[in-house]
Amino acid sequence: MTDYRDVNRANWDERVPAHVASPGYHVRQFLSDSSYLSEVVRFDRSRLGQVSGLRGVHLQCHIGTDTVSLARLGARMTGLDFSEPAIEHARSLAERLGLSMEFQVADAYDAVEVLGAAAYDFVYTGIGALCWLPDIRRWAEVVSGLLKPGGRLFIREGHPMLWTLGAGAEVPEVRYPYFETAEPLVWDEGGTYVQTEVEFSTTVTHEWNHGLGEIITAVQQAGMVFDSLTEHDSAPWDALPGLMTEDADGEWRLTVNPHHLAATYTLQAHKPGH
Structure with missing residues (x-):
């Protein structure tokens, strides 16, 4: 049986050049403006708090735009991803x-x-990461294993309710x-x-949803x-x-009754100190 990681890695490897060139990742802005931060990091800036001087790791960092944004805020960052081109x-x-x-x-x-x-003061995970992992409890154990006592988890993700929708x-x-699901x-x-105008040839992916209760319970059990x-x-x-409208900050909401849907969430937790 083909491993899900091989299937997904092939898909992400092919996406990399298109994502680097796409205006959606704002690589040109990063290069031209020394104060530029990714939209995802900017969205949570007030919740993120002070990270200057802290050692952080960004899991599933893709091409690193959120990772370098955290470094621009003064964190000593490490990024990890399974895609070598990324x-x-x-x-x-x-x-x-x-x-x-x-x-x-x-x-x-x-x-x-x-x-x-x-080894780390905080673990950061951004949008669209957890859906590529089959076992949320195993992920939470990894996060806990990376954190120093007193360290924290910071994650913004697509809401599991959003992932149920077509x-x-x-x-x-x-x-x-x-x-x-298994x-x-x-x-x-x-x-x-x-x-992007790129037409991809490696188009199959394997994904999983994880309910909020499952995520919070996994964090606690870890x-x-x-x-x-x-x-x-x-x-x-x-x-x-076709159902959403973009605002001035690059965030998309339901055009009709946006308050009816929780589209994303920000979750924080910490590892107890000594």
Whole structure:
């Protein structure tokens, strides 16, 4: 049987050049403006708090735009992703920006083995990461293993309710599982979530949803203390094409009754100190 990681890695490897060139990732802005931060990091800036001087790791960092944004806020960042082309770009971007950072190619589940146990002040995970992992409890154990005592988890993700929806004629329709399932949802889609004219040839992906209760319980069972959950009515991409409208900050909401849908969430937890 083909491993889900091989299937998904092939898809992400092919996306990298298109994402680097797409205006959706704002690589040109990073290079031209030394104060520029990714939209995802800017959205949570007030919740993120002070990270200057802290050692952080960004799991599933893709091409590194959120990672370098955290470094621009003063954090000593490490990025990890299973796609070698993505990490090659992340390293190149950091070098061009004059940032001293570490990037490693590895699966998220192998992060403790690759990066070291109890080595980080915070673990950061951004939009669209958890859906590529089949086991949320195993992920939470990795996060806990990476954190120093007193360290914290910070994550903004697509809401599991959003992941259940498909775009109907006029309103979203619930079509897919809310809870984690043993078997993945198998997709065969040619596009991507940012603007590009590239036609992809590696189009199959395997994905999983994880309910909020499952995520919070996994965090607690891994020895972390759950601190906060903030649900948002917006997402930083057009998650339901034809049904959403973009605002001035690059966030997309349902055009009709946006308050009806929690589209993303920000979750924080910490590992107890000695």
